[in-house]
Every structure is written in structure tokens, then in C-alpha cells.
Amino acid sequence: MKKLNILLLLLLIIFSLISLFPIYWTIITALKVNSEIFTTVPIFFPVKITLSNFYTPGQTFGAVSQTAFGSFPWLLNSAVIALLSALIGTFLIGAPAAYALTRYLKNVWLGRTVLLMMMIPEAALIIPFYIIIIKVNLINTWWGLTLVYLSFTAPLSTWLLMGFFSDLPRSVEEAASIDGLSAYKIFYKIAMPMIMPGIMVSIILNFINSWNEFLYALVLTYTPFPTGAQTVPLFLSDFIVIEKSFAWGGLAAAGVIVIIPTIIIGIYAQKYLVKGWTMGAVKE
Amino acid sequence: MSEVVIENLTKKFGNNLVLDHINLKIDSREFFVLLGPSGSGKSTLLRLIAGLEDITDGSIYIGGKKVNGVQPKDRDVAMVFQNYALYPHFSVYDNIALPLKVRGFSKDKIAQRVKEISGILHIEELLEKKPRQLSGGQQQRVALARALVRNPSIFLLDEPLSNLDAKLRVEARTFLKSLQKELGVTTIFVTHDQSEAMAMATKIAVLNRGTIKQVADPYELYMKPSDTFTAGFVGSPAMNMVPGKIVKDGNAWKFAAADMALDLKGMKFDSEAEVIMGVRPEHVVISTEGITGIISTVEPLGSVTYLEVKIGGTDIMVQYTGLARIEPNSQVKIGFALDRLLFYDKDTEKLLNK
Amino acid sequence: MNRKQATKIGLILASPLLIYFLIFFIYPIFLLFRYAFTNTAGSFSLSNFVYMSKDPILYSSLYNTLYYFIGSVAVQFSGGFLAAIVLNSYTGRLKNTFRMILYIPLTISPIVIALIWLLIFNPTYGPIDYILRTPINWLGSLNLAMPTIIVANGWEYIPFVFLIIYAGLQAVPKQYYEAASIDGMNRLQTFRYITMPSITPILVVAFLLNSIGILQGFTLVYVLTNGGPGFSTYILSFYIYKVAFAYFNLHYAAALSLLFIFIIGAFVYAMLKLTSVERYLGLKRENAGDE
């Protein structure tokens, strides 16, 4: 018994190393000086720590820059668009639709439609989205990308919140209807506040998915703030294309900047995230 | 003014007939209990009165007005749910105030009403708390307060005591009964617990499989259950049921069963019939003469002792008043209080000797 | 409230979703059909589908997609399953901490995954090649490029499978195991007769969700190999992107998109028909309830 547990612990440590090493490597690369990056014998524990890959005075981002500083305009776009699509997807579309589907429109096909919306891959819709966004003149704008991001945030919110609403005891809503609240008031004054954890799950997952999205941003945006809506993954991909063989420190620093928000959420919102990721698959 | 009349009410869920042509009249100020086993349709009937379910067929009148299709909020009914259904994110005060707020009462008026009702229910010191900080009994009082705060003309309760522990439950019975009397509100109370029904009701309707078996006051329900279902369901321990025959012997009527025969002096029947005889344990007496049996179990409860007496293949439960040291397997003689015997037709299951 | 009122309220509440669905799903699919069945001059034509039937790049993309799909499922399920079993069997403190460490890759943007693996798989300066003591051109070699992408992608999505299976294992009631031990089952029998049947629904759902995620793959190919070397890492999503935005043939790309949707549709349909996944997802209830 004891022996087995020690073996398991050993395995867990190995798994943890596999999970964390690539992140560790990126972080130390971001903190290394160039002479410690390009060594044929890799340095696993750097001694000379520097922040110059993040910021060196006089360098801004562009072909000549080798630091991550200057990603701010892209970060701003990412933050705005991820927040917009997370909040709109949750409050304006997902929550009312989920409530309608669990309480008023009990039709298997509506549920299936939501599932279908979640399952069509981005690449299969990028062409019509491109055509539509050009047509309505929203290319390279916050609203253009937000509208398109709703194609994954809205169905995911609906799906998640359906699970939360259907777990609510009906009697509280019935009490409210006897107490005199209208159906809409019951929805936003009674039912919505009761699934606050679900709302959190929905916002957090939507935010992470939007923050990390790549293909739509690649096609539908092309300049950073203030002239356009290009998001930070695009900053990174352009940076990779330009600096693939040179400014590894700057690249890694940019990578660190991109993952910081989502990793922080990953650590602090553990409860909500795990619930969101495993929902539907595991019913308690 | 606030009586409830139910006419030919039928409710189906899909093809599942849950209520079958229900007719009831509930008078103003009555404490009316719907009693029946689980699944008999009590909650459904209550929810139809509240307007939470759609009527399949028939009509409901509240205060003389037909309310088919009227929204719950416009029926002037209030309801207390089994799990209380308090709004978890509101304070106790806001829970009680909400029904008034949505009806456009002024802030002062609301504060005054909430204060009044929380005084009646002794929950003044809980007003700032959230429902989850309350004990079961406290939650129940808050649910009552929320229901009563707007002086509803009909007060509906669906097994509101079943989530309380035994001691609280008995206290709540007394409290609820006097509260209802004080407020004079027409009350419909659903329960599967016959002792609860007996203790509280001014009138009881017994429901089984979606049909009304009997409507009567507690006394009559206990003394003259109109059919075998009610006879067996009401009373604890249950009424003894002995199948047999009513036969005419010259001018006298007799009851003849496999293990016993009784002279039914002074009773009259229309004809000979296959029957089931019902007799409550307290109407069977241990005596020096009568039918001989063997005591198989003894259950001393203190004020009474229950004895199970085996007569041939028939078991008869006997209630003996007081505490007695009786040994199992001893032989006794029992007699029946003849004027308390009930005879039910074997086929129709209806009471013959009304 | 009668049926009609309820439907009306439901439709009003669901209207934002329904409107969005019309504009951003129905209309796009209509657009796909319109583009796919017309030529660049705008007149009706089946040329895109004729071309499709003899397009060698499409065939190798389909082959690569299948390779990538099967490889990814194999890697992610074996990895996720193993990690879940190990963590579930481990009896010690820090279980939640280990769970968090193991799922962290799931929060990371695919673009950063690409970057990380560029750094780590670099033949000259990367730590992997150093540990293996031979410089290997991972992404530049015909045989290794796709497996490398599968592994990099696996690193991100093994945690997803892990989390779901782990949650499923945790949800198996303890009494089952107690009963099994009283019945005298050994470890293997317990796994076979208690654990596996209990988590089968979860495995099926995990497979469905995971498959959809795998087929979403695009970023790693775009950044790490750009489809190469040759066409060896062209997968369908990447090929659609190329046709549309590098060769600017929206019509053929639309035809390819329809093919992609059709394939996914067939896959999901098969899943629904062959498994009880709809019931597991809560879409279908045992008793369908009201009228």
C-alpha cells in the first residue's frame, strides 16, 4: 500500500514536470540574457537575470525592436474584445436563452442546435464570417471581432447555463410567480442571481477562449490599437515570423505576457474552471 | 367571500391521468386538508388551484370567480412550499417584502406590514439574515410570513411541516392552527400524514389515485370512513379488516367469517352480501367471554398497549387502555363494540351500514 | 399559464440567441452554399466539386487530418487516462494542487504553445535535443513534423481529458468500492467491474468534446510548419485557410468548408446514433415529461 503510493507520487511529480517544464523554460528564456539563450549546452538555471527582454529604454515594438514592450496596444484590444464577447455572450445571449430552453421551450432540437453551434469548427465558418464582416464594414474593429467571437461564447454560455438552471429547484420561481413577479422579472431577479457560480464559470471560460483565439483574429484584424483591433496572439505570431531566429528573449517575454492573465485565472478560479471544463460530462 | 369551488376538474400529464373529475367545495375560513398517500395527486390539485399548472378539463372558482387561465399572481392566493422556496440571495426582510413591492406598496406600508407579520410569527430578530443562516423551523416561519404578508384570500400549503423534526412538527401544528384561526384565512393544506390532518383540519378530503374518496370533518372521517381505502388509511394502527359474509338467520343478521361468527343485534341490512368488516383496535375489548385467541405480540406504549391477537388465521389488533403485563402466547377472549362495527361491500368497497 | 404564453415568453428570452443563430450560422451556411456552387464569375457551377474530386492536396489534407486526429486522440486519451487514474489512486495531500498543476497547460493560448515548442524543439539550442544528445530537425522532417505537432497539441489538451476523467472517477460513490472490497474483488476486478462501467458515459462525452477540439486545430500548423515540409502537415482547416486567404479562391474554399462541415456532421451523427451520448449530455431525459 505504502509502496504503491510512493510510486504514484513519483509519477505525479514526473507528470507535473512535464506540465510545468515548458512554461518554466519560457519564463527563464524571457529572463535570460542573449548569451545564455544561445548556448549549445542549454542553461537550465540561469544566473544572470534580466528584464531587458520585456523592456529596454528606447526600443518600441517593430521590426527593429527585440523586446516585448510595446505589446500594450494589442493587449488592450484583446482585453476589450475578450471582455465584450464574454459578457455579451453570458448576459445578453446565453443566460436568457438557457433560461428559455430549460423552462419554456423544451424541445430537444433547440438543445441540439446549441450543441451544433459549438461543434462547427472555426475554419469552416471563417469564409462567410469574413464576407459578412467586410459587408457590414466592421473589419479590423472591436465590434467586428466581438460579433464573430459570440459564435463560440454564446453557445457555450447557453450550454453551461442550461445545466445550472435545470439544477435549480422550480419551487423558488413558482413562489415568485405567486408573489406576483412577471416571467421576465423572475428570470433576472430570482433565477439569475441563484446561478451566480454558473455566470462566473461562463464569463471565465468565455474570456479565456476569446483571449486565446487565433484564426478569426488573423483573418479579421490587421492593425493594433488605435487604428485597428488586432489582438495579442497576432502580435506574438508576427513577432515569431520576424524574430524566429533572433530575439528569443523578447519572444519568450511576449509569450509570458500573453499567458499571465489566463494562468492567473487558472490558479485563482480553479473551482469555476474545473466545473466549466467538466460540465456536461460529469453530472453530480 | 373567499370560498373555492372545484368542478369536474381533470388533469393529465401526457396520457397520465393524475386527477379524475374532482368536485370540491371549500368554504370561507375553513382549514381544509387534502390527505392522501404519496403520488395520489394532492400537490397537483394544489398547484392547479394556485395556477402553477394548466387545467386539462373542468373549472376552478375562487370567491365566485372562474380562474381557469388566470395567472397565479392574479388569483390572490399565497403558497408555502415543502422546501419553503425562499429566495436565497435576499435577506429575510426582502423575502417577505417582495410580494408587496411588486404590488406597488409604498416603502412605509411595506415596512409596517413586514413588522406586523414578523411580530405574529416571532421572527423579528431574523430580518437581516439570509435564508441559509436559518434553522429549518425558522425558514418555515419566514415562508409563512412571506405567504401571509399580503393578506391573501386563499392560503395554500404543500406539506410544509414534513421537513421539520418530530418535536418541531407537533409545535408547528398547534401554532399553525391557531394562526389560521386568528387570521381567518381560507386554508388548503396538503399532507400525507393522517394524524397531521386529524389534528389541524376543520374538513378533510381523502384523495387516492386522483379521485376523491371522502370529504368529511375529522370526527366523521374517523368514525365513518365511507370506503375501505379511507378506512385503512386513516387511523394508526390501522383498522382491522376481516373479510366475511353477512347472512340472515331468521329475523337476525349475522356476520360469518372463516374464524369467527358474530350476532349483529339491532342492525339491519338490505340483503345478504360478501363484506369486509372493519373495526378499530380501540373498539375491540379483552373480556371474560367472547372469541378465543392467542396473543402473538405485545406493544406497550405507556398510556395504551397494543396486542395482536391470533384467531385461527386472522390477526386482530387490540388496543388495551393502560399498561399491562401481558405475556405473548397467552390465551385471551375478545369482544367487539357492536355499534362501532363497519361493513363494506366487498365489490364496491363502500360502507353499507351508514 | 398556458402553452402559448409559455412559448411566447420563451421565444422572447431566446430571441437574442435565435437572431444571432440566423445571422451567424444559417446565413453563413447559405453563403457557403452560394459560393461553393458558383464560379468566380458568379454563375452556377459545379466546377468546385469537380475540382475537389481530383485535388491531390485535398486528398493529402484529408489523409493528414485523419492521421492528426487518430494520433491526437490516442495521445490525449492515453495521457489523460493515465494521469487521472494515477491522481485518483494517490492517497495523500495536495491532490488539488496536483490537479491544478496538471491542467495549467489548458489555459495557455495555442500561439504561445507554438512559441514554447519552437524554443524547446530547436535542434541547436533546445533542451530536448540536448537531452537526446542528437540534433533532430523535428519540424523540418517529413516523418517527424506531424508527430511533433501531435505531441505539442497533446501537451495542451491531455489536461482536458485528464480533468474530465478525473472528475468522473471522483464522482463514483465510495460505497461501490466498499461493497466491492467486501465482495472480495481484487484491484483489477474492481477496476473492470466498478470503475469502468461507472465512467463509461464520461469517456464517451469526453471523446466527443475532445474530438471537436482536435478538429479545431489550426494555430500550431500555421505557426510551426505552415503546412510543410511539402504538404505533410496540411490539415483540412489549414488548407481551407490557404485556399481562401493565400490563393484568394473563396469559392473553392467554401466548397471545402461544406465538406468539412459534412465530415463533422457525419461524425457527430454517428456518435449520437451509436452511443447514448445525448442522454449523458442531459439533452434527452429518461421520461420526456410534460405534454
Ligand SMILES: Nc1ncnc2c1ncn2[C@@H]1O[C@H](COP(=O)(O)OP(=O)(O)O)[C@@H](O)[C@H]1O
Ligand atoms: N410535472 C409533471 N409531469 C408529469 N407527471 C407529473 C408531474 N407532476 C406530477 N406528476 C405525476 O402526477 C402524479 C401525482 O403527483 P403529485 O400531485 O405530486 O402527488 P402527491 O403530491 O399526492 O404526492 C404522480 O404520479 C406524478 O408522477
Ligand SMILES: [Mg+2]
Ligand atoms: Mg406532493
